[in-house]
Amino acid sequence: MPSILSNNAVVSSSRSSTAQxxxxxxxxxxxxxxxxxxxxLWIDQPFAPPGRGFWAKLEGFNPGGVKDRPALHMIAAAKERGELRPGARIVESTSGSFGLGLAxxxxxxxxxxxxxxxxxxEPNIHRMLTAYGARVETVSEPDPSGGWQQARRERVQEILDATPDAYCPDQYHNPDNITAYAPLALELVSQLGRVDILVCSVGTGGHSAGISQVLREFFPHLTLIGVDTIGSTIFGQPAQSRLMRGLGSSIYPRNVDYAAFDEVHWVAPAEAVWACRALATTHHASGGWSTGAVALVAGWAARTCDLDTRIAAVFPDGPHRYFDTVYNDDYCAHHDLLTVSPPSTPDTIARSADRIVSRWTRCGNVVDPIQATEIMRPRMRILP
Structure with missing residues (x-):
């Protein structure tokens, strides 16, 4: 009969082996x-039949979401180049996610x-940014042509002019925003082995450009599908008031790599809400407007492509900042977001200038609107 000491040694050895x-x-x-x-995470029903789903990259597992990656990278790069002096103030425009990363x-x-x-x-994001030590300023009026986005950028410039050594990373036009996503692309290569289709939301253009550039070094025939919101001007639609935050833009970010896209889809708020809530109830994984819109489009790709097509979709964040919007029944009812189920297929237009879209719509002819036809330009303000 073994002694107590020898029993403990056996247990300890067993636990050590298990821990390894x-x-x-x-x-x-x-x-x-x-x-x-x-x-x-593998996502199939209700977005696609079993065996025809897609892989969702859950960027909500980062402390603040996908934009933690560019915020950390851009600040480190600016310091290394000497553009950001020791202890200098960082100033930036944000709708929330990049602000969390900069904090x-x-x-x-x-x-x-x-x-x-x-x-x-969202009030809870304002409170969290303050808790993380950031100073938060709120503009009071939208710019007549560039909306809230341009109004925020103009206030940023005023602060920069009044603050010695202050630095703005400028997420919309800074190429560091693109190179920051190389690690994410390499993670996908390691996790999935092969990626045939990449589905990304588009706001500043950083993660769609950065991930696709690296993935195409491994998979030259990669298809890139961009996901935008109705009311966004990025892909040539006229800028309008937008309910969804975190994707879309009322300006033209230079980080958007138009040549990289094979097609673009515009999604409406009610369609994104349906997808967010479907994700939550069926996969215990969800996020905000961008996540819902991306899931809707990735599900369509899974249903319509060859069975062995491997699809990766980037879910930019988790659900936490959207408790008062996407997951609030009163808010959704007020904006008539609960009575619409998305169609199984999107509308299709040949060119983004053909008509103003109001529901899920796709276009396979992606062009840089600044360099394209003048048809839509009188309706928009072209910003540098």
Whole structure:
């Protein structure tokens, strides 16, 4: 009969062997290292039949969402180039997600952060940004042509002019926003082995350009599908008031790589809400407007492509900032977002200038609207 000591040794040895088989989360000595290495989740019904789903990259597992990646990268790159001086203030326009990333970057690199937003920012995100140490300023009136986005950018410039050594990373036009997503692309290569179709929402243009550029080094025939919101001007539609935040734009970000896209889909708010709630009830995974819109389009791709097509879709964040919008029945009822189920297929237009879209619509002819025909230009303000 073995002694108590020998029994303990056996138990200890058994636990040690078991522990060696467990892949533990990394030990992080710096909050920056908590970002990245996010999981992928298989999504099928109700978006596609069994066996015809897509892989969702769950960027909501980052501390603040997908834009933690460019915020950390852009600030580190600016410091390395000497553009951001030690202790200088970081100033940026944000609708929320990039602000969360910059608050993280400010903590990591010890810089004060001022974020310029607008009255449509969710109150809980405003409170979290303040809790993370950022100073939050809110513009009061939208720009007549460029909307809230341009009004925020003009206020950023005023702060920069009045603040010595202040630095603006300019997520809309800074190419560091693109290169920041190389690690995400390499994660997809490691996780999936092959990617045939990539589905991305488009706002600043950073993650669609950055991920697709790297993936095409491995998979030259990759198809890139962009997802925009109705009312956005990025792909040549006229700028209008937009209910959905986090995707779309009322300006033309230079980071958008128009040549990289094989097609673009515009999605309406009610269609995105349906998808978000369907994700939540069927896969216990969801997010905001962008996530719902991307899931809707990725599901269509899964239904219509060859069975062995491997589809990756980027879900930019989780559901937490959308409790008062996407997941609030009163809010959704007020905006008539609960009475619409999306069609199984989108409308199709030959060119983005053909007509103003009001529901899920796709276009296979993606062009840079600044360089394209003048048909739509009188309705928009072209910004540098």
């Amino acid at each position: 088989l467990i892949s533990s989360a990394p030990r992080c000595h710096n909050p920056a290292t908590t970002a990245g290495n996010t999981p992928v 993280l970057a400010g903590t990591v690199h010890r810089h004060p952060v001022t974020l310029v937003t607008d009255p449509e920012l």
